[in-house]
Amino acid sequence: MLGLADNIxxxxxxxxxxxxxxxxGxxxxxxxxxxxxxxxxxxVPPFALVTDTFYGALANIWSTPLAWPIILFCFDFLNFAFTFTAGTVLAVGTRTHSCTNQSYLDSNNITQGSTDxxxxxxxxxxxxxxxxFIFLAKLIMSSINLFTNGALGSMSFGRRRGGAGVGVPGAASPQIGVPNISQV
Structure with a gap:
């Protein structure tokens, strides 16, 4: 399951x-x-809605192949890049002038003479x-998840942690949880 902060x-x-x-529109x-x-x-908005909101909801419901950290990281990176580009493209296109300056409005290709x-x-x-900025935070969270859980993230697909020596004489048993019979 993905974290509460990610869902918010x-x-x-x-x-x-x-x-x-x-x-x-x-x-x-x-x-x-x-x-x-x-x-x-x-x-940009439909791409982000499909890959972030709807895919994220599906990844929360069916967590096996859909919630792999590598896929979520890739989508977060693409959304991060596309959203920054869209904001920058509009900011450069409008050049953040006053919307009441009629000579600016008439000469701009995006405003096309309209204050609205x-x-x-x-x-x-x-x-x-x-x-x-939300995608920047999500990208950091996804990269932390990717580095801590691996590319596939699921314990059934990832590496085994600790339990390899349990029950084998002479093997080091993990020191977590309730002791087993070989530790007593």
């Missing part, structure tokens, strides 16, 4: 990505010109960066 971060990220999906629906930056930003589009782009940028 998944829930918060779900809310952030639903908001990002709505904001960027609104930018895409009201655009007059083609903007590859907005097109990229519409890709400018505010939506700035809000989406903020939520992408919020999610980026």
């Amino acid at each position: 971060l998944r829930g918060v990220n779900f809310c952030f990505f639903v908001i990002c999906l709505g904001l960027v 609104s930018l895409l629906a009201t655009q007059n010109q083609h903007s590859s930056r907005v097109n990229y930003c519409i890709f 589009r400018c505010r939506k782009a700035q809000a989406a940028t903020a939520f992408f960066y919020f999610s980026f």
